[in-house]
Amino acid sequence: MVLLKKIFIIRHCEAHGQSFEAQLTDRGIKQAFDLSEFFSNIRIDRIISSPYERAIQSVQPLAKRLKIEIEINHQLTERILSNKNLSDWFEKLRETFVDIDLKLEGGESSQEAMKRIVEVAEEIFNDVTQNTIIVTHGNIMSLLLKYFNNDFGFDDWKNLSNPDVFLLKNESNQVTYERLWK
Incomplete structure (x- = not known):
């Protein structure tokens, strides 16, 4: 018997900024x-979210409709590029997609951030549930997709929308993904 596990990865909806407490806009x-x-x-069996307010708010209507409790997982927080205010952050971020071990002051390398979100995905794939939603942020979501397809890069990150939805499918330990949100 072939077991199919699905993870729906959601990038949060449009928000007022990047802070932990940033709320969703009216849109x-x-x-x-x-x-x-x-x-x-x-059918959704489980919903797991980043602790950031905008991520939780993005999935609250669905969780309420399905009567599923939102589980909070700190491994789904957005990646910290640096604790310094970088005027060239965009270029630095691009570099971290090429050199996944590049670590800026006070930040996380792509490799480190990728490791924590992959751990979440692996835990879900080894869980009894079949269809799980995870709600997270653009950069960390991109790193999960890059893990399963190294061609996913900076330009793909730039083309993500708020919200965005990808489906990761694990069929007999073969993981593929597709973008569902248009």
Whole structure:
């Protein structure tokens, strides 16, 4: 028997900034309801979210409709590029997609951030549930996708939307993914 496990990876909806407490914008709140509708015909067993307010708010309408408690997982927090205010952060971020061991002051390398989100995915794939949602952030989401396909790079990150949804499928230990949100 072939066992199929699915992880729906959601990048949070549009928010007022990048801080831990940043709330969804009015448009982001509407997007959260759109996400709930998007999943209306898909069985979901489990929802896991970054502790950031914008991530939790992005999935609250769906969790409420499905009567599923949102599990908080700190491994899904956004990657810290640096604890310094970098005027050239965009270029530095691009470099971290090429050199995944590059670590800026006070930050996390792509490799370190990738390791923690891959641990979450592996835990889910080894869990009894079949269909799990994880809600996270653009950079960390990109690193998970890069882990399963090294061609996923900086330009792919730039093309992500808020929200965005990818489906990771693990079929007999073969992991593939596809973008579902258009």
